[in-house]
Amino acid sequence: MHPKNFVICDVEKEYARNLMQAVGARRELGFQMHLFQSLEHLEAFSKKKKIHILLLGEEFPIDKRQEICADERYVLVKGKEKELLSGERGIYKYQSVDAILAQILEESMDKGELGYGRDTKDGQLIGIYSPIHRIGKTKFALELGKELLKDGPVLYLNLEEYSGGGFYFPEQTGQNLGDLLYYIRQEKGNLGLRISTMAGQIGEMDYITPMPVIQDLREVEEEVWLKLLREVFSNCIYKTVILDLGDGIKGLFPVLRNCQTVYTLYTDDPVSLAKLQQYTENLRLMGFEDVLEHTVQKKVQMKAGDA
Template structure:
């Protein structure tokens, strides 16, 4: 699959050098970006290699540059855009480098022709689900820790389908789009879905994730066919080895999704209420999928309080702290989790 080629152009050399460092370490799977600090570098790039998207400051706007056809030209600027440049899309210059790349992906996804993207079937992949009938509060951290540990050896995508997951506070991040938006794009079969998907991706550690919905009711509004379409699209159009589904409740097509998971981790507690809810859930599993589904279901007992550090130490604790050790001990059936029992 050919990557979208992008040029980011700014005469401020310090800005360019720092951006180059980021791009070299974090090149996007979908976007191959380079930095130009002079007009002659951009002209050479346009002439020799072909560029899909050019993101540039006002200093680079010139008739001989804008004359190249089949290229998306966008302004790298601030919120105060001069009138002569308002016809061009604008991406803010002074924001985090990942946001700039996501902006390029959004722009390309909206404007580039579908023929630039080619769908390919990826290698063998597996889906893993986490669920708690009594809505165990530590489930999210367990699923995230599992994803983080697997990401040491494999490419992992984490999808949180919970109401009020709290990611904005957890990661101190404001998300422009989330998984609800992608379900909408997928339902409408909008062009360049792969680029739209790429533009939404965020990371914790080596794990990619789509931000959870902000309004939980969106999860109920989506239908069975929406979640099935999402699963199929991820399996066909991406090259993740593992897709981790962190489930908060039963939505339309809930058991259809579970049936396509290689492993299902179900968190339980010893109190009477949790046991009652677990019992009913197990009955539902038997009635829907029988023994074939039940044998992929692993019960994980939870006791005491789960205290997880926030901020920068969260990722280390999920993987290597006491909680990481707990994950390795409890997640049976996860052959790719180092140290997990079979």
């Protein structure tokens, strides 16, 4: 699912900038923020990109506002509501960002959907992916998980073709990610309890043993991965889910799109940089350029034994 374009257009430049920064800081909501001071520039933008949520200052004439297309329309009012168009809702301008967002989310966010249409205030999905192999990606993911434990429970899922098996995941519970996917397909209840019985631990971070058979991993459809993640966030205690992603899964780019943050590791040797550039171009050519907008490219120094 595409991220939602959240657009603010207001004549008070400092107010609008502060509001944009405050909303944009809520990264878990996954909004793509855009700021304008004039309706002319806003109208030009609306002809190129879809506007999901629009906040307009009350100063703009009503006949001009109606020319701007948007899924959800709010007018920032300073006191008694001005005349509003059909489909517009007034929202008091000088209140806290939390109050503004509470009204918008209550009325316009799609509940229960994965990714940017999903209410993610209680969790974040982080993807770790690199087109460059043997770059220490799994080690980085596990270290990141340890850091994120400070904010709440973390679940680590390895979706690589070759995960390292018992080297990284010594605690075997007799069940693996394939068993969890089967359970999800059966649509049985109490997923949280099921995961608790399947999960091993690295320190205090939970993990599900990766799928041991490569072909089984490759055959899992994109929709099944997305359903799994929806169910985990809806029914489990985890504040963060970390996906350690390889090239072998179907729907890699859609899964990356649904992550609030994607960490892409690279080194500065010519071959690695060429692979990184090719990956970036593939995202653009396939219509997934928005993945780059929430990607953090991280340069690493390779050491013996990194994988």
